[in-house]
Amino acid sequence: MRAALHHLLALPFFADAVPTTAPDPIARELHKFHEFLRDTCGLARSTCVYRVRHLEAFFASCTLNESAESLILTIPAVEAFLTGLARRHWKPSSLGVICTSLRSYLRFRALHGDDTRLALSTMPLIANWPHRNPPKVLSDIQIERFLQAFDINTASGMRDYAIARCILDLGLRGDEATHLTLDSIDWRRGIVTLQHTKSHRAQRMPLPEQAGAALARYLREGRPQTDSRSVFVRHRAPFGVPLSVAAIRNAMNRAFARCNLDDQFCNTHVLRRSTATRLQRANVSIKEIADLLRHRSLNTARVYARVDIERLREVALSWPGSTS
Known part of the structure; x- marks a missing residue:
């Protein structure tokens, strides 16, 4: 429902009804x-929206004097807020995201001269083990089945196959594939420049041969005539409009269905995880995987160190008392 209601923001009568001023201290x-x-951290719009929403919910849970006058995140107030959400059956992963939003606000207050060191050090840590199992990825055989599910003899099939190759070979996110333009590709030097990344930083990456061949064939034989500079566009009315993230996601899901893998996989992120897993099995370092996936922190890519089960068994210690 949230995604559908966001379309209301584009309607003129709704935009006029939204107040443009911040009359009270909390709104300011x-x-x-x-x-x-947005401006200092350079976070994506969706990240900014949900972090502000979490802080607004926290202020709403406080008393009027506590939130309107001091606007300080006290540990008892934070614990009471998180406990209330837990009693409403919020998942630990969601509570951890809220804690991240509150820590971000404390860093914001620190830049304005507040001493938030004690509050940051005592911020609750939510017990959660979401990565107790290796990430769900496609095997090499499943990747071959997935790539063979595209009919590259049709224009839309060439387009979807090129999208799949870009995600698998370059580790692109769905949003990055959407904003890939003709100006992003330097064919002579074999370089792809990603301008619209999650970190809002331009990233230059080498263009793999298979992804380049799929892109070249689509641009020459399948892409319709259009003034749009986006690489991947619609082949049905409205023609020439850049593909949305949802359209790319649906194209990949249809391919999973055609190769009978839709009961195990969906969306585009599993392809990105599969890319990291293949690199890990090829003895690529975690640092190089993090650079390719454009992760700011190595901890984000460290989960792939637990994917190679066979190599982990080689370094595992024997169980006390066992014969092997």
């Missing part, structure tokens, strides 16, 4: 925090 603080996330 939320507005400044949003500007900090």
